[in-house]
Amino acid sequence: xxxxxxxxxxxxxxxxxxxxxxxxxxxxxxxxxxxxxxxxxxxxxxxxxxxxxxxxxxxxxxxxxxxxxxxxxxxxxxxxxxxxxxxxxxx
Numbered sequence: 001x002x003x004x005x006x007x008x009x010x011x012x013x014x015x016x017x018x019x020x021x022x023x024x025x026x027x028x029x030x031x032x033x034x035x036x037x038x039x040x041x042x043x044x045x046x047x048x049x050x051x052x053x054x055x056x057x058x059x060x061x062x063x064x065x066x067x068x069x070x071x072x073x074x075x076x077x078x079x080x081x082x083x084x085x086x087x088x089x090x091x
Contacts, residue, residue, distance in 0.1 A: 033063065
């Protein structure tokens with residue numbers, strides 16, 4: 001599962017004012033068993049680079065899916081409290 005969260009859906013907002021978070025819940029299988037990863041990355045416009053730049057990647061790993069799912073929900077709630085309530089999954 002992967003979603004992009006933003007603080008606006010207004011198409012008239014200049015790119016320089018937009019800010020996004022990518023939140024994902026991924027699984028990988030290894031020789032031990034399946035491991036779950038909750039990843040959060042931040043993106044915003046960079047005047048220096050002239051493009052949207054991704055940074056502030058935070059990753060948590062779990063062996064238990066329920067724990068990963070709970071962490072995903074915690075991160076999503078924390079982002080919503082900061083105003084990032086619009087998801088590309090709602091479209």
